[in-house]
Amino acid sequence: MSHATHANAALTPRARLRLARLIVEHGWPPARAAERYDVSWKTARKWAERYRAEGPAGMSDRSSAPHRQPNRTPAPVVRKIVHLRWKQRLGPVEIGDRLAMPSSTVHAVLVRCRINRLTHIDRATGEPIRRYEHERPGDLLHVDVKKLGKVPDGGGWRYVGRQQGEKNRAATPGKPRNKYRGPLIGTCYLHTVIDDHSRVAYVEAHDDETKETATQVLRNAVAWFAERGVIVQRVLSDNGSCYKSHLWRDTCAELGITPKKTRPYRPQTNGKIERFHRTLAEGWAFKKFYNSESARLAALPGWVHEYNHHRPHSAIGKRSPISRLDNLAGHHN
Template identity: 75%
Template structure:
């Protein structure tokens, strides 16, 4: 695409070049017709003769040689200080005797200008991946949430009123310190790596029996939408290390994958979905009971899958990445 102030678009260049090459106009006459210099008209005509229409597109303005570019050994020192010590452009420039703008340019060129682009543990640039087809990999995990007391929780009502509501909630158990215990909601979540389509169920535990039941239903749910599951990625939780999980995956024809220990970034897509789940559903508004919050989950999932633009896949809803879903793009 031409820049905003270009005198000629690609189509106008083609018409200009044809006037000179095919209709035998002089460059000066054609230039006058299109209100450009004769040198510009001759340039596009020469490119058209040599390369055809392909030669009329914009080219990079980057020079072929950059004799004053920062030497490679110095670049390595800059990146080392950035990744190992998390220094910014000004401290790095002070240590190496360079201009801060030079250091910033090097960091930008190597995608290290923002610390969020670097892995917190290793300092290396974050490597992102995406499987080519829906079903190539399902990410599975559990999000734990404290149950909401009757009347609402402390996040919206404050800690004093929240404690009163917890104490007044029917059926609340008591800890050994006589504090009311409402229990935990275990949200079993499944994300397709390619499309980011999500499936979730809420249970009162995270045992192997519950986890395998969720997996069977999730695989069937994706199959109804034309997705065949080939791999599943989980952390090293006890449910996912069980023989039941292994045997269930074998029965379903799914290859089992595990994340590296203490490396939640390996399962980063579902970890990021949990943040969206918390902001868009779990803590999005005041729920006056756990039943009300659980009843709101299907509506959130439908909005997430069918309507919410996902920035990681080009600002389109995840469901649109499933290629054989006639009637589902609503």
């Protein structure tokens, strides 16, 4: 039994036990036992009752934290705070201003999620980079979905300006309308898979992120890696609904893969795929003008090939990701 106790305690756990036994086992009145140990009779009675209920184990200190915390920041708000911090590097004051809440509350959430210091999430600060990677290709795959607004016919607002971009959206044929009668161009869901050791990437573009699509992408990716001599052991995903499904669990079991989940509100856990998404956006999605969604998608396979086979990756000694599969058969297929 631990004998540690808080600074202002009148009794050590050992003295509490002796006091409680005097009352419970030897029949002393609580007032007399309290006088013997120079504490109030309420204190003596409390330890006697705790001893009856829990025995010697009940003599140590309990946490003073409340059982429930009704004022704790709701999970959806925590997600918004983490998103603004991770994606835009905003501080507590700016985040608090955007979400109309006290900066002290924002700071408390950032501390709890361990992203209160930019050095924890940003290598541009000069801090030493703490990297962890699995030893062999296939030991761990990271999976996630990157959402991008589709490009309207004629080009998006980033290149043609807001006004022309809206006109192009309105002119794109065959699209459903939102409640304001504006066209819904839709969302492109990029299902991305990264090998932790080599950083080799596999990407498929879809119109949804359902469990059926996610599991089919996993099957395709496992087969694609197998052709390159890589046997997949584990897969790491966030807590998105498609990855929490029974179908995902059963598919992993069928493929002989152990599914793992990231900790909620900790984007660092899946940092490699977060970084890949940034590279994907800068190097392909918004790199140049595309006059339609089909034109942008047509450029995706070429960009992924360039990324895997030719682009030097700073995290692996400026080598191309595919070069880390050099010891495996058939990697240039």
